[in-house]
Amino acid sequence: MTDFLIEQALPGGEADALLDAAFGPERRLKASYRLREGAEVADGLSFVARETGSGRLAGVVSFWPLRISGDGRQALLLGPLAVHPDFQRNGLGGRLLRHGVEAAREKGHRLVFLVGDAPYYGRFGFLQVPEGRVLMPGPYDPRRLLYLELVPGAFDGAGGLLLPEHRWRA
Numbered sequence: 001m002t003d004f005l006i007e008q009a010l011p012g013g014e015a016d017a018l019l020d021a022a023f024g025p026e027r028r029l030k031a032s033y034r035l036r037e038g039a040e041v042a043d044g045l046s047f048v049a050r051e052t053g054s055g056r057l058a059g060v061v062s063f064w065p066l067r068i069s070g071d072g073r074q075a076l077l078l079g080p081l082a083v084h085p086d087f088q089r090n091g092l093g094g095r096l097l098r099h100g101v102e103a104a105r106e107k108g109h110r111l112v113f114l115v116g117d118a119p120y121y122g123r124f125g126f127l128q129v130p131e132g133r134v135l136m137p138g139p140y141d142p143r144r145l146l147y148l149e150l151v152p153g154a155f156d157g158a159g160g161l162l163l164p165e166h167r168w169r170a
């Protein structure tokens with residue numbers, strides 16, 4: 001059975017080829033890319049998975065710092081999460097997701113957003129943002145904007161526009 005080792009690694013480089021293979025090159029047009037443009041990944045929250053033995057890159061996940069414009073509360077943007085087509089359906093996507101979410105929780109983060117398929121992310125506890133309550137610079141399908149509370153109640157009262165942390169300070 002294929003096994004994987006998850007380790008910290010900065011995004012970019014070899015991970016880009018994997019993302020093109022998983023999502024296609026048009027991935028760069030997605031709204032979530034606008035939230036990551038010019039941003040630095042959240043401290044210690046970028047991971048790769050390698051096939052043990054071969055060392056081949058099999059999956060990636062990273063998290064990016066956000067603010068919600070309403071009250072300036074901090075959150076994370078999860079993504080991209082991807083598993084190379086050669087390694088999909090081995091449970092690796094779920095392992096990477098849980099690994100990243102636990103690392104984020106340990107670092108004291110409270111709230112995570114992502115744009116993705118609710119049927120996949122729902123199994124990990126992600127919920128649809130009630131339409132219009134939290135927005136992101138578009139275009140995107142609002143039904144795909146999902147959140148996960150790392151601390152119960154972290155989404156209570158949240159409202160406004162998601163902004164990259166570096167634009168909030170500016």
Ligand SMILES: CC(C)(COP(=O)(O)OP(=O)(O)OC[C@H]1O[C@@H](n2cnc3c(N)ncnc32)[C@H](O)[C@@H]1OP(=O)(O)O)[C@@H](O)C(=O)NCCC(=O)NCCS
Nearest residue numbers: 022023081082083088089090091092093094116117119120
């Ligand atoms: C989505 C992705 C990260 C899952 O990685 P993975 O390692 O194959 O995932 P896991 O092995 O943990 O889980 C596989 C299960 O998720 C399901 N699944 C995969 N993508 C799904 C999706 N978009 N919607 C619903 N279910 C999905 C599979 O059918 C499988 O179900 P099963 O366990 O009942 O057989 C990976 O398929 C990927 O990178 N895909 C390309 C990008 C993409 O389509 N992303 C969609 C979410 S934004």
